[in-house]
Amino acid sequence: MPETIETDYLIIGAGAVGMSFADTMLTESDADIVMVDRRHAPGGHWVDAYPFVRLHQPSAFYGVSSTSLGADRIDERGSNAGYFELASGAEVAAYFERVMRERFLPSGRVKYLPMHDAEEKGKLEVDATPLLGGGAARIRVRKRIVDSTFFDTAIPVTHERKFEVAEGVECIAPNELPRRAPAHAEYVILGGGKTAMDAGVWLIENGADPGKITWARPRDSWLINRETTQPTTRFFNQSVGGMALQMEAIKAATSVDDLFDRLEAAGLMLRIDPSIRPEMFHFATISIGEVDLLKKIERVVRGAHVAKIEPRRMVLSTGEEVEIGDGALCVDCTASAVAKRPPQSIFEDGRITLQMTRLPNPTFSAALAAYVETHYTDDAERNRLCVPVPLPDMPEDWPAATLGNMTNQLAWSQEQDLRAWITDCRLDGFGKTVRDADRSDPDVADVLARLKVAAMPAAMNLQKLIGAEA
Numbered sequence: 001m002p003e004t005i006e007t008d009y010l011i012i013g014a015g016a017v018g019m020s021f022a023d024t025m026l027t028e029s030d031a032d033i034v035m036v037d038r039r040h041a042p043g044g045h046w047v048d049a050y051p052f053v054r055l056h057q058p059s060a061f062y063g064v065s066s067t068s069l070g071a072d073r074i075d076e077r078g079s080n081a082g083y084f085e086l087a088s089g090a091e092v093a094a095y096f097e098r099v100m101r102e103r104f105l106p107s108g109r110v111k112y113l114p115m116h117d118a119e120e121k122g123k124l125e126v127d128a129t130p131l132l133g134g135g136a137a138r139i140r141v142r143k144r145i146v147d148s149t150f151f152d153t154a155i156p157v158t159h160e161r162k163f164e165v166a167e168g169v170e171c172i173a174p175n176e177l178p179r180r181a182p183a184h185a186e187y188v189i190l191g192g193g194k195t196a197m198d199a200g201v202w203l204i205e206n207g208a209d210p211g212k213i214t215w216a217r218p219r220d221s222w223l224i225n226r227e228t229t230q231p232t233t234r235f236f237n238q239s240v241g242g243m244a245l246q247m248e249a250i251k252a253a254t255s256v257d258d259l260f261d262r263l264e265a266a267g268l269m270l271r272i273d274p275s276i277r278p279e280m281f282h283f284a285t286i287s288i289g290e291v292d293l294l295k296k297i298e299r300v301v302r303g304a305h306v307a308k309i310e311p312r313r314m315v316l317s318t319g320e321e322v323e324i325g326d327g328a329l330c331v332d333c334t335a336s337a338v339a340k341r342p343p344q345s346i347f348e349d350g351r352i353t354l355q356m357t358r359l360p361n362p363t364f365s366a367a368l369a370a371y372v373e374t375h376y377t378d379d380a381e382r383n384r385l386c387v388p389v390p391l392p393d394m395p396e397d398w399p400a401a402t403l404g405n406m407t408n409q410l411a412w413s414q415e416q417d418l419r420a421w422i423t424d425c426r427l428d429g430f431g432k433t434v435r436d437a438d439r440s441d442p443d444v445a446d447v448l449a450r451l452k453v454a455a456m457p458a459a460m461n462l463q464k465l466i467g468a469e470a
């Protein structure tokens with residue numbers, strides 16, 4: 001007979017999103033929880049992260065709400081100097097392990113099943129099958145199944161490559177780069193996203209000659225200037241001042257291209273090559289120092305995906321061939337990171353499908369869903385407060401994502417208790433900055449006034465920009 005476990009909430013996935021939801025449930029309710037994950041440790045993709053990955057954004061507002069990540073230090077060296085520290089992948093994985101070991105399990109309310117596959121067997125029933133053998137446990141759920149796997153995060157070390165690699169070519173995931181790079185004199189970076197940027201920065205910071213790097217980057221990306229994502233009043237001008245500049249840019253924009261030009265002119269958006277108009281936007285966040293390093297890579301192959309790598313050449317999806325160095329080390333950074341799926345209702349009968357209600361803050365969004373689950377009684381009301389914001393792929397998607405963020409923010413601001421919870425939530429980046437700012441300072445008052453004046457016209461103009469041609 002398979003073991004039967006009963007629980008209030010069964011969370012599929014113990015990645016950052018599942019962990020953040022569970023953490024707020026523990027604080028805000030007396031529910032018990034079962035967490036099932038195929039991986040051997042909590043933290044999701046961070047458990048398999050490449051060794052030089054860091055958060056794009058300050059550690060100060062990533063992870064779970066109850067437990068600080070990092071020590072809120074300001075980095076003194078490197079390309080993030082002057083800004084709040086960014087946890088390394090190893091730190092993020094160790095953090096989630098600690099949250100599980102020191103908070104979740106001692107609470108006596110969380111049962112954690114690592115190395116188990118969860119399969120839904122009907123409403124409120126899930127089988128958790130151990131990956132190394134043995135019978136499945138049947139889990140009967142009293143309240144909801146919580147699916148934290150909606151984003152289906154793909155990383156190079158576990159994804160399926162969409163290009164061929166001929167014999168004799170060394171093509172590795174970035175996880176192996178530090179170990180394999182010293183044996184090579186030339187490098188090919190494949191992919192245009194943040195992982196590819198991290199690989200480029202790592203190579204150059206460690207002494208690789210940028211002239212010996214080829215970067216197959218099908219699309220260029222608009223990038224968020226990390227300076228504008230810094231919390232606390234110390235960075236009020238950059239973060240809240242940046243929001244005022246953003247609202248003013250949106251208000252005045254006549255097209256999506258014009259909008260991005262204005263955001264760039266205001267120092268909010270960056271791009272690696274100013275002569276190329278980016279066709280991608282995934283909320284990648286980067287410092288000006290990192291962009292300056294990446295500008296040194298001049299051999300960029302654009303406009304097509306790599307279909308095949310052979311010794312001394314790459315064949316593109318267009319059939320074009322590009323020469324590469326004999327024995328070049330190819331670094332596969334082509335995993336899609338998050339899956340693009342149409343959003344769905346977060347709260348349904350017996351189910352919660354966690355998605356982002358504030359982009360790009362997956363852990364804040366999960367914590368907010370847990371708060372709304374415990375403090376509201378009606379699913380229609382819960383869904384009104386937790387409208388999923390569609391993930392952008394291209395600059396043209398930015399207006400809908402930004403309007404989604406603004407609409408949710410407005411709905412939250414009208415709920416007194418929810419508003420207070422958000423401001424106290426560690427994962428909320430800027431509410432505390434606004435609350436703690438010295439309003440008697442004329443510069444602070446000016447920024448807040450500009451923000452207020454521009455917000456409504458900006459929201460109206462976003463509606464015009466949605467669906468507009470670039």
Ligand SMILES: Cc1cc2nc3c(=O)[nH]c(=O)nc-3n(C[C@H](O)[C@H](O)[C@H](O)COP(=O)(O)OP(=O)(O)OC[C@H]3O[C@@H](n4cnc5c(N)ncnc54)[C@H](O)[C@@H]3O)c2cc1C
Pocket residue numbers: 012013014015016017018036037038039043044045046053054055056057062116117118119148149151152153154155195337338360361362363
């Ligand atoms: C390299 C990289 C850097 C990033 N940096 C940032 C950043 O700085 N800031 C930021 O906000 N976001 C960042 N992100 C986005 C990132 O996706 C989220 O922050 C977050 O880690 C995603 O967590 P998740 O729980 O949704 O997904 P995952 O980490 O993928 O976790 C989901 C878990 O569910 C498990 N699972 C799936 N299906 C099943 C099943 N059927 N049964 C059992 N278990 C299952 C998987 O094993 C996995 O462990 C980054 C992403 C990548 C790839």
